[in-house]
Amino acid sequence: MSVYTSIEQAVDGIKDGATLMVGGFGLVGIPEKLILGLRDKGVKDLTIISNNCGVDDWGLGLLLQNKQIRKMISSYVGENKEFERQFLSGELEVELVPQGTLAERIRAGGAGIPAFYTPAGVGTPLAEGREVRTFDGKEYLLETGLTADFSLIKAWKGDKMGNLVYYKTSQNFNPMMAAAGKITIAEVEELVEPGAIDPNTIHTPSIYVQRIIECQNYEKRIERRTVQA
Numbered sequence: 001m002s003v004y005t006s007i008e009q010a011v012d013g014i015k016d017g018a019t020l021m022v023g024g025f026g027l028v029g030i031p032e033k034l035i036l037g038l039r040d041k042g043v044k045d046l047t048i049i050s051n052n053c054g055v056d057d058w059g060l061g062l063l064l065q066n067k068q069i070r071k072m073i074s075s076y077v078g079e080n081k082e083f084e085r086q087f088l089s090g091e092l093e094v095e096l097v098p099q100g101t102l103a104e105r106i107r108a109g110g111a112g113i114p115a116f117y118t119p120a121g122v123g124t125p126l127a128e129g130r131e132v133r134t135f136d137g138k139e140y141l142l143e144t145g146l147t148a149d150f151s152l153i154k155a156w157k158g159d160k161m162g163n164l165v166y167y168k169t170s171q172n173f174n175p176m177m178a179a180a181g182k183i184t185i186a187e188v189e190e191l192v193e194p195g196a197i198d199p200n201t202i203h204t205p206s207i208y209v210q211r212i213i214e215c216q217n218y219e220k221r222i223e224r225r226t227v228q229a
Contacts, residue, residue: 001210001212002210003213004213006213007036007037008040008041010034010037010187010211010213011038011041011185014041014150015043016043016044016045017045017047018043018046018149018150019046019047019049019147019148019150020038020049020148020150020151021106021151021177022035022049022050022151022152023152023153023174023178024050024051024052024059024170024173025173026051026052026223027054027221027222027223028169028223029154029166029169029173029174030054030060031152031153031187032059032215032218032219034187035054035059036062038063038152039062039063044066044067044068044070045068045070046068047071047073048069048071048073048074049102050073050074050173051075051076051099051102051172051173052074052077052078052079052080053069053072053077053080053083054080055079055080056080056082058221061080061082064080064083064086064092070092071093071095072093072095073095073097074094074095074102075101075102077096079223096126098120100118101120102146103176104116104143105143105146106145106146106176107179107180108145108146109146109147109180110177110180110208111145111179113145115144115145116145117135117140117141117143118140118141119138119141120141121141122141123139127141147181148177148180149182150181150183151177151180153174153178153184153185153187153204154170154187154188155186155187155189155203155204156188156189156190157189157190157197158186158192158212158214159196159206160191160193160194161194162186162205162206162210163197164178164186164188164202164204165201165202166203175203178204178209183210183211184209184211185210185211185213186212187212189215189218191212191213
């Protein structure tokens with residue numbers, strides 16, 4: 001496990017055509033600084049596995065603007081007009097996956113499970129051309145596990161061995177993605193010495209993390225703010 005002091009170093013080795021998992025849900029718990037590092041690095045033809053693709057001017061939406069993403073594997077894409085434009089024009093390949101299925105595909109990949117059956121998607125266009133089997137009188141669709149060359153995740157606190165703690169709902173997809181990346185890069189708001197985190201509070205153990213970097217000055221944007229007049 002390596003501790004980095006610059007985003008440029010942390011994303012070193014991510015090349016054109018790489019498959020990346022990127023944590024977050026909406027704009028909550030996204031690895032803001034690592035995404036900015038990818039934008040500045042200029043890598044392209046990326047396959048991104050993420051619940052959604054940010055918004056037009058933030059998060060993974062920044063990579064869309066730069067035409068750095070070739071394919072998205074995600075479950076929700078409704079907040080990004082550029083995503084819609086690129087998809088309808090044929091510039092962006094999209095694999096839509098039910099949200100629970102996406103989570104389980106990532107978890108399975110991290111656990112070394114190549115495939116599983118789920119009732120989600122049976123009888124819909126998602127099942128076209130796919131294997132369907134019947135168990136106890138109910139039909140199930142075969143889904144494959146997902147892994148990635150790199151997983152980019154965000155945690156609230158981490159230690160220099162790579163143990164991570166997430167803050168409330170920012171946990172979302174981050175822990176399962178940490179386990180499913182060949183190389184997992186974690187950005188944290190606070191980096192502490194080994195032993196400073198109560199072992200009972202650790203969400204992602206260090207065995208899943210290969211790189212870690214402490215970052216500051218987070219924007220933590222709200223995707224959609226609703227107020228009462």
